[in-house]
Amino acid sequence: MPKRLTADQYIQGLRAHDRLVLSRAITLVESTLPADQALAQEVLAAVLPHTGHSVRVGITGVPGVGKSTFIEALGMHLVDEGHRLAVLAVDPTSQRSGGSILGDKTRMNQLAAHPQAFIRPSPAGRSLGGVARATREALLLCEAAGHDVIFVETVGVGQSETAVHGMVDFFLLLMLAGAGDELQGVKRGIMEMADAVVITKADSGNELAAKRARVEYQSALRLFPHATSGWAPVARTCSALSGEGVAGVWEEIGRYLALTQGNGYFGQRRQEQNLQWLQHSIREALEERFYARPEVAARLPELQQRVMSGQQSAFAAAAELLGLDGGA
Ligand SMILES: Nc1nc2c(ncn2[C@@H]2O[C@H](COP(=O)(O)OP(=O)(O)OP(=O)(O)O)[C@@H](O)[C@H]2O)c(=O)[nH]1
Numbered sequence: 001m002p003k004r005l006t007a008d009q010y011i012q013g014l015r016a017h018d019r020l021v022l023s024r025a026i027t028l029v030e031s032t033l034p035a036d037q038a039l040a041q042e043v044l045a046a047v048l049p050h051t052g053h054s055v056r057v058g059i060t061g062v063p064g065v066g067k068s069t070f071i072e073a074l075g076m077h078l079v080d081e082g083h084r085l086a087v088l089a090v091d092p093t094s095q096r097s098g099g100s101i102l103g104d105k106t107r108m109n110q111l112a113a114h115p116q117a118f119i120r121p122s123p124a125g126r127s128l129g130g131v132a133r134a135t136r137e138a139l140l141l142c143e144a145a146g147h148d149v150i151f152v153e154t155v156g157v158g159q160s161e162t163a164v165h166g167m168v169d170f171f172l173l174l175m176l177a178g179a180g181d182e183l184q185g186v187k188r189g190i191m192e193m194a195d196a197v198v199i200t201k202a203d204s205g206n207e208l209a210a211k212r213a214r215v216e217y218q219s220a221l222r223l224f225p226h227a228t229s230g231w232a233p234v235a236r237t238c239s240a241l242s243g244e245g246v247a248g249v250w251e252e253i254g255r256y257l258a259l260t261q262g263n264g265y266f267g268q269r270r271q272e273q274n275l276q277w278l279q280h281s282i283r284e285a286l287e288e289r290f291y292a293r294p295e296v297a298a299r300l301p302e303l304q305q306r307v308m309s310g311q312q313s314a315f316a317a318a319a320e321l322l323g324l325d326g327g328a
Pocket of ligand 1: 064
């Protein structure tokens, strides 16, 4: 098989819900080669009218909280209901050659084998900005290929959550009972982004602790300023092992959608997210062009030194470099 398909082959394959073509189209948007990028943009432009019709859910939580087990349990529930699910991962630290942790197919065996599910690990070896862009484009491709529920998974300890929050409709934070936020490395900012907090592993004698944690998180969530969506974030418990509470999480997402689609917030937020991505893309392209200039690359190290040692102000150094850029 040739490495690349033609734009038409990608477009037809996506419209035909061909998972192999979807996988190859995602590889294309992940590529940094200019020729691939041009082809990827052509494909994305053609399928754009067929995107946007899914529920986009961000799922985060520290390693070991049970993300993959939860995604497999909820995912199987969804495909049984007739949904077509795609699971994408955002993990800027992952190296695919070294075996990406997130989205690794071996973590979700049942789901990975299901014809209505599509699982994709994080693009490897890129900056957060690069990973986030590739994931957002992959999300659109999944929608074009008929997936009506998209999960975007992230590790829950760093910057990736903000990026993921900017591309989803609903943000789910998984937490363990009996461990403080500090212990779990979850930043207050991440709690603030959550539309729901789910206490995992509420089974095997852990039920009471989970219930207690749920009450604590519920009152913690009440302290945050009221969201413009009109939605009051909820805390729940679940066991991915027994299945208890898993469907309830989906029902909660359904309630959120009914509320925000009813009051117009859902569409408004999607528009805002699109606008943010435009601004983000402009910034990224400008920066890339700037640093790619040989004059800039040649002068940069010396100016960095001068700024560090206080010989020159950061502002003046930046002005000098931007002058070299010729206003590009
Ligand atoms: N008792 C119990 N154990 C669970 C449950 N869900 C996950 N586990 C266990 O918790 C451990 C971590 O689960 P994973 O699903 O791999 O967790 P993860 O958050 O995806 O972890 P990473 O792959 O490291 O990011 C595994 O040993 C699971 O078997 C649950 O509902 N109940």
